[in-house]
Amino acid sequence: MRHTSAGTKSICLALCLAFVILTMSSCRPQSTEQAAGTQSSRPSLGIEFLEKISSQQIRVMSFNVGWDSIFPDDDPQNDQWRQDSSGAQFVRILKALEPDIICLQEINPVRDPQQVGNILDAVLPLDNDQTWQTHGGQDNVIAARFKLEMKADALIRRGSVTNFGHAMALVDLPDDQYEDDLYLVCAHFQALAGQANVAARQEHADAIIAWVGDAKRPGGEVDLLYGTPIVVLGDLNVYDTDPAHHLTTLLSGDIENEDEYGQDIMPDWDETDLADALPRHNGVAEDVYTWRDDTQEFNPGVLDRILYTDSAIMVENAFVLNTEIMTEEELGAVGLQAGDVMLDPETGRYDHLPLVVDISFRGVLPEQ
Numbered sequence: 132m133r134h135t136s137a138g139t140k141s142i143c144l145a146l147c148l149a150f151v152i153l154t155m156s157s158c159r160p161q162s163t164e165q166a167a168g169t170q171s172s173r174p175s176l177g178i179e180f181l182e183k184i185s186s187q188q189i190r191v192m193s194f195n196v197g198w199d200s201i202f203p204d205d206d207p208q209n210d211q212w213r214q215d216s217s218g219a220q221f222v223r224i225l226k227a228l229e230p231d232i233i234c235l236q237e238i239n240p241v242r243d244p245q246q247v248g249n250i251l252d253a254v255l256p257l258d259n260d261q262t263w264q265t266h267g268g269q270d271n272v273i274a275a276r277f278k279l280e281m282k283a284d285a286l287i288r289r290g291s292v293t294n295f296g297h298a299m300a301l302v303d304l305p306d307d308q309y310e311d312d313l314y315l316v317c318a319h320f321q322a323l324a325g326q327a328n329v330a331a332r333q334e335h336a337d338a339i340i341a342w343v344g345d346a347k348r349p350g351g352e353v354d355l356l357y358g359t360p361i362v363v364l365g366d367l368n369v370y371d372t373d374p375a376h377h378l379t380t381l382l383s384g385d386i387e388n389e390d391e392y393g394q395d396i397m398p399d400w401d402e403t404d405l406a407d408a409l410p411r412h413n414g415v416a417e418d419v420y421t422w423r424d425d426t427q428e429f430n431p432g433v434l435d436r437i438l439y440t441d442s443a444i445m446v447e448n449a450f451v452l453n454t455e456i457m458t459e460e461e462l463g464a465v466g467l468q469a470g471d472v473m474l475d476p477e478t479g480r481y482d483h484l485p486l487v488v489d490i491s492f493r494g495v496l497p498e499q
Contacts, residue, residue, distance in 0.1 A: 180414030188489040192230035195366040195483035198237045210239040220471040225254045227465040233274040234317035236366045244272045268298025271317045278303040287335045311492045318365040336377035337392040344396035360443040399440045406441035410449035423481045448489035
């Protein structure tokens with residue numbers, strides 16, 4: 132009887148222990164994905180905006196990096212206006228964003244633009260011994276993972292700091308993956324207030340719209356295939372303290388100096404305005420400013436823009452990278468640091484922030 136009683140107690144004890152284990156297991160918290168029978172590849176963080184929805188999308192980035200800040204301090208070709216050294220931040224941003232096409236501003240015009248390509252080759256190397264392709268115009272540099280055709284540049288105004296203008300190129304996308312190529316106008320407009328500077332920005336916009344109109348019409352200096360996607364982007368210096376009619380011109384094709392640059396045009400292929408991506412900070416925040424400087428009295432502003440022909444282009448994702456509003460966990464997951472979008476993290480001095488759009492194409496448009 133004692134043997135039987137002991138055996139019974141042992142069985143009861145085992146059953147109780149099993150019940151406790153099962154109860155604790157069932158109470159263990161599970162993620163939604165795990166409960167659905169799937170396994171998450173990484174923690175669910177607020178960094179989804181950094182990922183492309185599809186590998187077929189083209190990621191385009193615009194960034195005024197601050198005069199030659201991405202090059203070493205002892206580089207003999209550093210611009211005379213260089214004040215900051217942000218090479219390490221730039222590398223981390225490139226690795227986190229992995230752009231396909233880049234428009235940079237404030238690169239010393241005397242540089243070979245392939246110096247930018249060399250940085251990209253080191254940070255984001257391409258397959259099959261391919262190298263990043265580059266083209267420069269004034270202080271603007273276009274860089275792409277793909278071949279660049281129809282390269283051109285324009286000088287608009289000789290300024291006291293730099294010669295303002297833009298670089299243009301057709302990005303030759305692989306025919307086996309894309310029906311279209313992509314035409315870029317990468318620009319840096321005259322800065323500062325005052326009637327002369329406002330007039331310079333307007334002249335710059337008139338010249339770009341005249342060029343787009345020429346590209347849409349057979350003949351002239353440049354010809355694009357009908358429906359070729361077009362993007363106009365860069366530091367356009369769109370201030371909230373002046374009329375900023377130059378932005379209206381770029382969007383609507385309303386040329387002010389028609390004697391010099393010709394009649395108004397409708398810049399999109401479907402005879403409508405260009406679209407303005409107006410990305411938000413990290414894709415979700417309310418802020419859309421692309422420039423700020425807390426050491427000055429000016430409000431943060433949307434100085435930089437990405438304008439595009441929405442008859443041919445769909446913007447699937449858009450954001451202004453702001454590392455300051457990311458958590459430590461989010462930053463660590465993608466190799467960024469909180470001060471990476473600042474020119475000087477030690478003093479908290481901002482300048483321009485990177486803008487990104489992930490685009491796809493609508494396909495060949497029927498000619499009108």
